[in-house]
Amino acid sequence: MRARDLLMEQNVAVDSARREAEMAICARNDFLAVMNHEMRTPMHAIIALSSVLLETKLTSEQRLMIETVLKSSNLLAVLINNVLDLSKLEDGSFELEIANFNLHAIFREVINLIKPIAAVKKLCVSVTLAPDLPLCAIGDEKRLMKQF
Secondary structure (H helix, E strand, C coil), X not given: CHHHHHHHHHHHHHHHHHHHHHXXXXXXXXXXXXXXXXXXXXXXXXXXXXXXXHCCCCCHHHHHHHHHHHHHHHHHHHHHHHHHCHHHHHHCCCCCCCEEEEHHHHHHHHHHHHHHHHHHCCCCCCCCCCCCCCCXXXXXXXXXXXXX
């Protein structure tokens, strides 16, 4: 009798754990669906409108600011996509985009993203690359950029 009661308790616990795991999977899937639609849609609008704005007559300062908004929006879009890649990690289909890229250009790009913000705060930003830093690197350039 005692063994049967213990087995029933264990079955109830296993069933409860299974339901909780299923609820967690549903919550994650709901979150990813919301991320996919509710965050991507406005982000694409910001990217598109910034691109259109760049085609208008702007002062050099305005152009620099809009370019920064556009670059930052693209980086944020990559970040959103990375969050959506969580499901790919779980099913084993996630892949890095490995390619050659210009490492020096990455650092220049990061500085260009930071400069307008620094200028507003009346700060000067510069970068000095070590002479032995290779020009090219191999890796996932987009994921590296989002780290900055």
